[in-house]
Amino acid sequence: MLFTVLTGLITSSLLVPFGKLIKTKWSIVLPFIPVILFLFYLWHVPVIANGTNVIQHLAWVPSLGVNFDFRLDGLSLLFALLITGIGTGIFFYARSYLKGHIYFDRFFAYLLLFMSAMLGVVLSDNILTLFVFWELTSISSFFLIGFNNDSKASRSSALMALSITGMGGFFLLAGLILVGNIAGTFIISELFAYHDQLVSHPLYPLIVGLLCIGAFTKSAQFPFHFWLPGAMKAPTPVSAYLHSATMVKAGIYLLARFTPILGDTELWKITLMVVGGFTMIFAAVHSLFRTDLKGILAYSTVSALGILTFLLGIGTTDALVAVSVFILVHALYKATLFMVTGIIDHETHTRDITKLKGLRKVMMPVFIASLLAALSSAGVPSTFGFIGKDLIYEATLNFRESWTIWLTALAVLTNIGLVTAGFRAGIKPFSGKLPETFQQASLPYQSMWIPPLILAVLGILFGLFPGVVGDYFTHQTANAIAGGETDMHLQLWHGFNTVLTLSGATLAAGVALYFANNPTEEKLLALERFNVISSQHLFRQLGKGIRRASSWYTNKIHNGYLRSYHLKIILFAELLLGYKLWLGGPIQIDYANLTPLSWYEFGIAAILMGALYIIVTTKSRLTSVVSTSVIGYCLCLMFVFYSAPDLGMTQFTIDTLTTVLFVLVLYKLPPFINFMNRGVVIRDAIVALGFGIIISMIVLRVLYEPTTTDISDFYGENAYILAKGKNVVNVILVDFRGLDTMFETVVLAVAALGVYSLLKLRLKSSEKE
Structure with a gap:
């Protein structure tokens, strides 16, 4: 497994010196890297389906508890197959989409880096290495989102995504370290046995909060959701890969992985249900007002991620089974729709659904892929989306009786919005009469429309044969999330029941809303009037406030004057040391036990004081430097007198070198010192005297501390x-x-x-x- 993670990293680094070759005939090699990795993980499907986990342990920094521990179970296998399988389609797609681009090699270097980072996240069995790969996904996605670096909007979106996910990573690290310290292990598979100890710990609420912030920022949950629609400035292959099947689901993966470790508590459930529930309905409503294809898909993605978080919060067996299925459902249809959007933009140079129509006449295979994906997103019977939607309703209906109506209503309203959004993105651009503007549009390269068509067909095949998918893929995924057997058996038909009625009502309402309410620029502008209270606006205002505070701090503290830095450092040290001395109480000095001063010590002290007087009174820089060196040499003699010749020689060498360096540095400066005003001189004198007094008091206190030689004896x-x-x-x-x-x-x-x-x-x- 380590090899599969390192493959992308190594290849990414090789694209730097050999990028020119990749831009030519050798570019065909790139898509076969995820192909090989996909086949490797596909080969493990029978093993995992039988309930056997594959574990790999490689020591890295064992003294710090950081090792390359990898674990392949149902959950990590599903994500690994999505990362490499959909990655294969994206690589073929992007090879044609970006053909001739000046940064073609750079794009694939970033994409390979991201693929490896995602594999590292889902395969890591050590929470510290998981965090390393987690941050690597943020960094590589920053490069991908800002790939069009000549665009200010792309740069801004990349910075926003990095800021939000990077902030979440900071909180996540704190939470993971707390978990590891409480349990006494950083191995994820070992943490399952510490569930009771962790949830009963006083720091459990803090751990849940930190972990959830990390997951919510990565998976675009409210109020951190806005970075994902903003990231649509990235090239379409990036959107199709990162924002449908991989990066945005990293937070979902994290919550799913830690559900058997930290879940099954009211705090965990309520937090995920509230945040996920609000996110899914909020984003579903927003998707109805968007006129840009990517905007529609972005907000519907946020809504789908909210559904997954919501289901993890419900936490019942039905809900966890629904999570395992809906992860796959969403990845298949959303990656397809994103790639279709890229084809439309590539051929027509617009993504505005108020202008797009009739494209089926010139892009029939693309239309078929888009139609199948839209049907799956709507949950039409015989599609895999139909099964996913049914499982969502089963989870809400079988939860607490008092909550059933409200949770089910929330799920129905959300799915109505997603049905409408899916039809607008997948069907509307192809329906109607083809305008003259798009008469010249044509079917793109086969490598661009075949991958989305394959994914769309899989969405139908999985729906027709759900038992096979459940037995070989999602069953063990649900078991891994639940931390036990879920006894999952997927079926296409469950008879006429409440769930089927809700699915039919959802589909009918979604279709009705699709025909009844068309998004326009006027409606979008009316909605944007509320941006002043949006979380994005609040975060931007917070960012401006931090910038103003940073500017003030920099101008006051880091003003560029070395003397100012010295003054502040010494003042801080005085306050800290003085406070510590005050806590220790008065200093008791036993003068009888002090060693009497010798005549040569008096002589050295006199020389030292004389040099010090010259330093503070002379106006010559050279005289000041020489006098400083005299003080250093006096200290050398002190070390020698007190039987520390090694320190004396070290001090002598450093002092000599320092003096020479000072003379060289000051060579071109004016020979005289311009003294500042008298007030500044008095201030500096007081600070210097205070520091000397505090250091003297510390030395006197140290004299009466009990001497222990345990450390010295150990080293000796x-x-x-x-x-x-x-x-x-x-x-x-x-x-x-x-x-x-x-x-x-x-x-x-x-x-x-x-x-x-x-x-x-x-x-x-x-x-x-």
């Missing part, structure tokens, strides 16, 4: 045994604190590169101005 005894080194200090730096030393080395290397680049910088005269 184990330096040679464990690290094979006799120099204890070197062993500590290189072995015991090797990671810390490595990062310090990296910091120094980065600083050196920065200095080198500044030395080599050659500005033009216009740039200097």
